[in-house]
Amino acid sequence: MGLGLTSNKVLVLAVLSAVLLFAGTVWLWPRLARRSLRAVGGRVGLLLATQVALFAAVGLAANQSFGFYASWADLFGQEKDQGVVVDHTPGGGPLEVVGSRRVPGAAGVSARAGGRIQQIDIVGRTTHIATPAYVYLPPEYFQPRYRTRTFPAAVVLTGYPGTASALVEKLHYPRTALELARAGRMRPMILVMLRPTVAPPRDTECVDVPGGPQTESFFARDLPDALRTHYRVAEKPGGLGIIGNSTGGYCALKIAMHHPGVYGAGAGLSAYYKAPIDATTGDLFQGDKGLRNRADLWWYLKHRPAPDTSLLVTSSRSGESNYKDTMRFIERVEATGRTRISSIILESGGHNFNTWRREIPATLEWMGGRLNGR
Template sequence: MGLTSNSVLVSAVLSAVLLFAGTVWLWPRLARRTWRAVGGRIGLLLATQLALFAAVGLAANQAFGFYASWADLFGQEGEQGVVVDHTRGGGPLEVVASRRVPGAGGARPEAGGRIQQVGIAGRTTGIVTSAYVYLPPEYYQKRYRTRGFPAAVVLTGYPGTASALVEKLRYPLTALELARAGRARPMILVMLRPTLAPPRDTECVDVPGGPRTESFFARDLPDALRAHYRIPAGPGGLGIIGNSTGGYCALKIALHHPRVYSAGAGLSAHYKAPVDATTGDLFQGDKRLRNRADLWWCLANTPAPDISLLVTSSRRGEAGHGDTLRFIDRVKATGRTRISSIVLESGGHNFTTWRREIPAALEWMSGRLNIR
């Protein structure tokens, strides 16, 4: 049974309940001072605590989508399901599966849209990854067959799972409902992890001698998408949005590549790439690379691009709220880059908070991308 299976979660909860009940029932018998009674008490308490810890951990993983599998949890990434054939004339993007949008209520693509699982091969970086692509109903309708649709690249946090963007954060369903209500124009969503070399957290950096993650998002991904889908050329056809680490990546990539992305949104983002056990040595002593990954440095030392940015935070519950307010001031001071914000009264660094921000963020994104 998989890590995210409901059966695993139910089994863990039942085990914790049964062990607790067993401890209460057997405690009088184990109240003696013999070594067997002491050992029994210790064993029951440890087993109950472990079962409770497992149940809480599994429930948290179900809610927030930290890990997709047991291999992912233990640092042995086993995502082997996507095959991309690199044959002569073959494209950099291959569709491997297609399904309905959860909760859309439309069986036909023309009514409810579609979610495609795709494999993407970076032709310049050599990075191969999987993603989910949401295509709105209009993409399949005859009257739109000759029209292009803007696309938003949607990134998870770290470690994160792309499926959580579909199932937990409900990006496709939200985009569909906004379009049906006339609050946003139909657009394509490309949902994936910023962690292109799992289990390492590359922070969307071109690591010297390692994965060139930023180049993948700046060049390979846009080229692959435009080769396969009807996405307008030019920066107005693409935006990028993400939460947590994905939010940092979205802001950074938009700032660094304004000719590719015209808008970037960071939900609970940070503004500087950390160096820790999950990232390894991202810069290997290269001060130029370190500065480039620091958004504070970029705003102070590089020309301000003509793009739109959105940041979100909460007055209570977000440790980085002060940094977000300072970031807004720094961007405003450039006089060229446009900045918007969503600030909640309270909300933690979690899916519940981001689900409250995503509708407004997608509506904002829709207003800054072109359709033609």
């Protein structure tokens, strides 16, 4: 790997540099104790160099542990290769998707021409969970010839803790959907963008927590009901899909598998396949073994009937810690013979926005091909 970002050699060099600069600062400090301009400049230079080396070492160590960036190009946002969807059903093949171009902003553009993004608050009728969201309505939604038409919709989830606005401003979901529809690459689609953290600051992992937030029920029942009440969203089955990255990716896969009659497709970008238990989640299952097993997608595939739904998973050969699990998950789903599975596997890409931006155009096109309007 040479001196790549994730190379152990780079980490060792950074640590050695920090140690040597610290030792050099201690050794040279008495000689730089004078009040001359040169001495002051030397002290400032040594302190600055030591701190930079220290932060670099800590950052490289954290990156190796969590896989935020796969390479120097990934770190500086220079990875541009777009994701390719591979359909793992018999007869499936690669579908190459061209990267998104910048679409002019909506300022000064009518809803009929550029669509509209609404900021709303959603309150669950049965769970009483309240959470903010952004809703993207495509331009066709406002055009007279489509006034009686219903539209497919995709719920889009952030990671944990995440901010819903990042789905609009950093991951560019509405802009990408608008461009793909204009290019004829997918049908116009409503996007409902929010974070899975509906009971902040707790990470509920989209679980119905005993005595706590009924998060899965919110996404499986309350949210779809609210959308169909207030927007022209296509009726089930097949009118609603769900997408997410990281924690949101796990949620998307799980909810699509648990509720195939509600969600016709689920896409997990950089997802994992089993709910963690840590300081952010607390005790999600309260000793309920059945609930814990149900939240484990490995267990679910082995012990429950295969759901009639379509799934998409993503990873990268270099940079993502979920690569081996993702390949194993594809094999497990293929073995069911009923659940349909597709994937986007990048050569290189870390657990970050730049990677997901490369996967989102292909993901939206895939989703659009599996949902129905009217």
